[in-house]
Amino acid sequence: xxxxxxxxxxxxxxxxxxxxxxxxxxxxxxxxxxxxxxxxxxxxxxxxxxxxxxxxxxxxxxxxxxxxxxxxxxxxxxxxxxxxxxxxxxxxxxxxxxxxxxxxxxxxxxxxxxxxxxxxxxxxxxxxxxxxxxxxxxxxxxxxxxxxxxxxxxxxxxxxxxxxxxxxxxxxxxxxxxxxxxxxxxxxxxxxxxxxxxxxxxxxxxxxxxxxxxxxxxxxxxxxxxxxxxxxxxxxxxxxxxxxxxxxxxxxxxxxxxxxxxxxxxxxxxxxxxxxxxxxxxxxxxxxxxxxxxxxxxxxxxxxxxxxxxxxxxxxxxxxxxxxxxxxxxxxxxxxxxxxxxxxxxxxxxxxxxxxxxxxxxxxxxxxxxxxxxxxxxxxxxxxxxxxxxxxxxx
Amino acid sequence: xxxxxxxxxxxxxxxxxxxxxxxxxxxxxxxxxxxxxxxxxxxxxxxxxxxxxxxxxxxxxxxxxxxxxxxxxxx
Numbered sequence: 001x002x003x004x005x006x007x008x009x010x011x012x013x014x015x016x017x018x019x020x021x022x023x024x025x026x027x028x029x030x031x032x033x034x035x036x037x038x039x040x041x042x043x044x045x046x047x048x049x050x051x052x053x054x055x056x057x058x059x060x061x062x063x064x065x066x067x068x069x070x071x072x073x074x075x076x077x078x079x080x081x082x083x084x085x086x087x088x089x090x091x092x093x094x095x096x097x098x099x100x101x102x103x104x105x106x107x108x109x110x111x112x113x114x115x116x117x118x119x120x121x122x123x124x125x126x127x128x129x130x131x132x133x134x135x136x137x138x139x140x141x142x143x144x145x146x147x148x149x150x151x152x153x154x155x156x157x158x159x160x161x162x163x164x165x166x167x168x169x170x171x172x173x174x175x176x177x178x179x180x181x182x183x184x185x186x187x188x189x190x191x192x193x194x195x196x197x198x199x200x201x202x203x204x205x206x207x208x209x210x211x212x213x214x215x216x217x218x219x220x221x222x223x224x225x226x227x228x229x230x231x232x233x234x235x236x237x238x239x240x241x242x243x244x245x246x247x248x249x250x251x252x253x254x255x256x257x258x259x260x261x262x263x264x265x266x267x268x269x270x271x272x273x274x275x276x277x278x279x280x281x282x283x284x285x286x287x288x289x290x291x292x293x294x295x296x297x298x299x300x301x302x303x304x305x306x307x308x309x310x311x312x313x314x315x316x317x318x319x320x321x322x323x324x325x326x327x328x329x330x331x332x333x334x335x336x337x338x339x340x341x342x343x344x345x346x347x348x349x350x351x352x353x354x355x356x357x358x359x360x361x362x363x364x365x366x367x368x369x370x371x372x373x374x375x376x377x378x379x380x381x382x383x384x385x386x387x388x389x390x391x392x393x394x395x
Numbered sequence: 396x397x398x399x400x401x402x403x404x405x406x407x408x409x410x411x412x413x414x415x416x417x418x419x420x421x422x423x424x425x426x427x428x429x430x431x432x433x434x435x436x437x438x439x440x441x442x443x444x445x446x447x448x449x450x451x452x453x454x455x456x457x458x459x460x461x462x463x464x465x466x467x468x469x470x
Contacts, residue, residue, distance in 0.1 A: 036441045040449060051441050067441070134419025172458065183425040186434065192458035233458035239436070241428040255456035263456035271433045279433065289455050313455050346442060352453065386449060388442055 026101050026131050028063045030339075031056050035391045036069075042384025043352070045075045051390075061101045065110075069093040076204070077312065078361050078380055089153065091116045104131040108142075118151035118162050118203075127174070136180040144172035152203040168198035187238040194231050201225035207310045208360065209299040210374060217365050218374040221302045223309050226294075231257035235265075247271040260293035261314065277329045285321035297358050298375045312380070315357035323348040341393040348386040354379055 036051035048071070055065040071091040097110035105128060112123040127142030151164045176190035201223045211219040237251035248270050255263040267285040274280065292314040294307035325346040334340050358377040363370045372378075421429075428434065437443045447460050 034439070034441055036445075038445055049445060051445075053441050069441075069445075135423070136419050136421060174459070180421050180426070180429060183421050184428055186429055188436075190459045194458050231456070231458060233456065235459040237436070239434055241431065241434055245431070245433075247431075247433045253456075253459055255458070257455075259455075261455045263454065265456070273433055287450070287454060287456075292455065313453060317454075319454070344439065344442070348446070350449075384449075386446070388445065390439070390441065392439065 026104050026106050026129075028057055028060070028099055028101060028106075029055070031063075031395045033393045033395070036388070037390065038386065038388045040384060040386050042350070043077050043382040045073065045077055047074075048072045063099045065095075065097040065099070067093075067095045067097075069095075078359065078382070089116050089118070091119075104135070105129070117160060118153040120149040122147050138178040140174075140176045140178075142172075142174040144170075144174070146170040146172075148198075150199045150203065165203055166199035168196055168200055170194060170196045184241040185238065187236070189234065189236045192233050194233075196229040198227060200227060200229055201309070202311050202313075205309075205311045207299055207302075207308045208297070208374075209302045209304070215365065216374070218298065218360075219302075221308075223311065224307050225309060226259070226307055229257060229259060231255065231261075245273060255289075259314070261289055261291070263287065263289035276332055279327040281323075281325040281327075283321065283323035283325075285323070286318070287320075288318040289316065291316040291356055295356075297356050310357075312354060312357050316355045317353060317357070318355075319350055319352045321348060321350045338393045338395045341391065343391050344389070346386075346388040348388075350384045350386070351381070352384065353381045 032053070032055050034051070034053040036049070036053070038047075038049040038051075040047040040049070049069065051067065051069040053065065053067045055063060057063040069092070071093075073089045073091070091114060093112060093114040095110060095112035097108060100107045108125070108127045108129075110125045112121075112125070114121040114123075123144060123146040125142065125144040127140060129138055129140035131138050146169065148168045148170070149164065150166055150168060151162045154161045154163070172192060172194040174190065174192040176188060178186065178188040180186050205223060206220040207223055208218045208220050210217065233253055233255045235251060235253040237249060239247055239249035241247055249268070251265075251267045253263075253265040255261070255265070265285065265287045267283065269281065269283045272280045292309060294305060295309045295311070295314040296305075297310060297315070299305070299308055323346065325344060327342050327344040329340060329342050331338065331341040357380050358375070359380040360377055363372045363377040365371065365373060370377075432438060451457050
C-alpha cells in the first residue's frame, strides 16, 4: 500500500477536529420515492435494470434512504463470447444509507450488498461534509471499504456451476470542495484514491498468444494480473445559471493508476426548463484512455511476461456519449400524500472504439473468417443504447 | 514525507479558518438561482449511479464521481 491513505486519514482526523467549533445549520433534501426501469443493449449484451428508492426524513436532522436494484444480464461481451460461453445472470443490490446533520456538518453512513451468482460485494461507506465561510464552501471527506468474493460461472444454461476463485478488497479515500463563486456560478473539485488487493483479474477474459500449431494461428490462455492496484482520480466541475433560467455545466476528470492507465473524461451538460412542467437536458461526454502496461491483444507466446492481460477494459480506447433526457411534472400540485411527482425518460447512446483490441469473434484465419492473420483482424468497436424511465414522487 | 506534512498543515489551517467569521460575498438572499433544482449536481441519484456503473464496467478508470456501489459487470 502507498502512504497516501495514511495521509488522508490524518487529514480526515484534522478536519474533524477543526470543524467542532463551527456553528450554523445545513438542510437535508426532500423526502422522495423513485421507481426506475432501464435497458442497456450493446456489444452483445442485453441488460435490464429495475430499482426502487425511498428516502425519508424522520426529523430535521435525520434521514434514511433505502435502495433496491436488480440487473438482469443476458448475452456476454465480445471477449467473453470469444470463449463461446454465453451467460445469464442477475445482480441484486441492496443499500441502506443514513444521514445526520448537526449544525453545519452532515454525516453519512451507508452499507451496500451486491450479489450475483458469481460475485458478492459488501461495501461500507462513511463520509462527512461541512459548510463553512458563510456557507459558500462545502468540504467533504469520505472513506469506502469493499470486500468482494470472486467466482466463475461455467456457463451451463440451467444449473450453472460456480467455482469460487478468491477475494478482493478495496479501500477508497475521497475528499472534495464545492465553492459558490458568484450568485450564478458554483464549482467543485473531488479527489479519490482507491487501493485494491487480491484477485483483480476478470475470470471470463483470456489472453491470446501466437500458436503456429493450431489452424487459427493463436490460442487462448489465462490472464495474470498484479494483486495490487492503486488509482487516483481528480475531477473538477463548474455549473452556471444562465440569465433565462437554464443551467450549463462542464466537468473534467483525470485518472491515473499503478497499472499505467491514464484517462481523460470531459463532459458538458445543458438543462432547460420549459414552463413549470417540463425539463429538457442534453449531455455529451468524451472519454479516452491508454492501455495498461501489461495489456496486449496478442502475446508472442504464453508466459512471455510476468503479468498478462487481454481485458478490453485495459485496452487503449475512446468512447463518446450523447444523452437526451426529458422530465415531466405530471402532478405539479401534488396528490394523496405527495407534494409533486415527475416522470423522466432518458436516452443515451455510447460509441466505443478500441485502438489495440481486435475482433476475433467474427474474423480469423479461415476463408469464412476473412482470412485474417492473427494480429491483423479489424479493431473492435460497438455502439450501446441505454434507455431509462423513472417516476419520482416527493412528499 | 515532508511534502505530505506540509499538505496536512495547509489543509488543516484552511479547515480551521472555517471557524472564523469571513463575510460571504454572495449573501444568503442572493442564492435563489443556486437553489433552483436545475443547479443540483445530481438531481436523480438512481440514474446517476446507474450510468456511473455502466461506464465503470466498461472503462479502465474509476472514482471521483461521488457514488459508492458494488458489483462486477464482468460478463
